[in-house]
Amino acid sequence: MDNEFIELQNKWNNNKKEIKLSTNSLDKIHSKIRKKEKENYFFYYGTITILLATLITISLFFYSVAPVKELLSRIGVGLMISGLLFRIIIEVISIYKAKKINNLDSALKTTENTINFHEFRKTIHNVVAPVVVVLYTIGFYMITPEFSLYIAYWNLVLIDISYVIIGGILFIIIRKSVKKEMQKLNDIIKLKADITD
Secondary structure, three states, X not given: OHHHHHHXXXXXXXXXXXXXXXXXXXXXXXXXXXXXXXXXXHHHXXXXXXXXXXXXXXXXXXXXXXXXXXXXHHHHHHHHHHHHHHHHHHHHHHHHHHHHOOOXXXXXXHHHHHHHHHHHHXXXXXXXXXXXXXXXXXXXXXXXXXXXXXXXXXXXXXXXXXXXXHHHHHHHHHXXXXXXXXXXXXXXXXXXXXXXX
């Protein structure tokens, strides 16, 4: 009888240790998930800040410094500003969707919501962002004919070439940031999947 009691007590103690270990590993996983989510929020807010600063600068430039008069130029400015505004709205929606993923839901539902959010962000980066960049670029070059009336030819060529160079550099920087964000989302999905296993 004493042996059975000791054996039962040993099993109880071992099971307590396993529960403690699994709770600690779950806490570590949740901590990693929160860290990666915070980094992504920083990315979203940073993107909004950069886009908003660009939007304000361009708006002030075309309102105060170089108000365009021709219809083609006005359409170009409209494309540039509306493209930036649309992109800002998309980032705000992304933050809303990310915060809507409730980590207190069942682990399976949370993982599914995270996968859906990952697909949403992929669509933004692969479809929406390129369309916005193309519209912005078209808008930029639609202003060129009116600017050619006020700016020397070679200065205008220099501006157009520098737009392409700066755009290329920004594309590389943004692409790296996007890859990091998508990798973090993949990591979050894997970590949440580990919880369900």
